[in-house]
Amino acid sequence: MTADSSTDQERRISFYYDELDKEVELTRNLSAGARVVKWRAHCGPGVATFTYTGKTGFAIPSADTGRVVDGSPTVLCQAGQRCTMATNDEGKNYFTPAVDDDNLRAISCHIKTASPADIAFGTTNGLNDKEILPIMRYRNLGPDCTLSVKLTPILRVYAVKGYHGQDVITPDLDSNVVLSVDLTSLPQFTQWGVSFDKDSDRVIITRQTD
Known part of the structure; x- marks a missing residue:
């Protein structure tokens, strides 16, 4: 795989949150048992960007x-x-x-x-x-x-409570998968909206129009 082909596989995903009425914590990873990166989505508007390099x-x-x-x-x-x-x-x-x-x-x-x-x-x-x-x-x-x-880059986003930055996401984690998507199926740049559904008490992520 050449450097150019790695660049072709790069995906940048931006998560926008401006419809939250309470603070939530989200984590994202590429596989169960992986090291994850956490960001905290506050009540006010904001954005978090995740880049998959393909390398x-x-x-x-x-x-x-x-x-x-x-x-x-x-x-x-x-x-x-x-x-x-x-x-x-x-x-x-x-x-x-x-x-x-x-x-x-x-x-x-x-x-x-x-x-x-x-x-x-x-x-x-x-x-x-x-x-x-x-x-x-x-x-x-x-x-x-x-x-x-052999890697199939599946991005999973979880909504968790009390997550520590060094914790490992495992299959028995007491949390729902909010989003699961094959990164190779996406264009290089996508935008997603993060919201909170009061009726179900769940975080919802939906893809926005490119």
């Missing part, structure tokens, strides 16, 4: 927290490319640069570490290609195995 990659989670933190080793790796995760002489794991593989349709990483290792897969944030926002985490992958990922 994917792998990262090595912190051994202490299990999270992908600043400085974590990362590598960009797109569909049709493969990289390797290995261990250096100091016992630290690292990635080799991704290379094209005409036989691949997935995003692939070969594990050649000295011992079983965790690896995270995600997308960039659009500002820094070295920062991977994890979607999935794979635990204890044994040496000499290959991880292959």
Whole structure:
């Protein structure tokens, strides 16, 4: 996948809220179990914009927290490319640069570490290609195995209560999915309205005319 094709996959979604009579918290992610980004929609008019870059990659989670933190080793790796995760002489794991593989349709990483290792897969944030926002985490992958990922970018928006910025959205989360949409089915720019239905006591998101 070339840089140009990643640009073609970029989607920018703006959520406008001017019909709320109480404060709500919304989170958005690309997959259950993913790191999410939260924004708080206040009663007054406002807008929150989410950008899906279409650029994917792998990262090595912190051994202490299990999270992908600043400085974590990362590598960009797109569909049709493969990289390797290995261990250096100091016992630290690292990635080799991704290379094209005409036989691949997935995003692939070969594990050649000295011992079983965790690896995270995600997308960039659009500002820094070295920062991977994890979607999935794979635990204890044994040496000499290959991880292959096929991503269908489904954006899910949740309305939650008491959400903490480091929490993980899981399937059993006590919340309703307010919006679920395949990003590849959308044009590059879309606008959505966020409102609150008093009768059902639910947040509603509807697509606005482009």
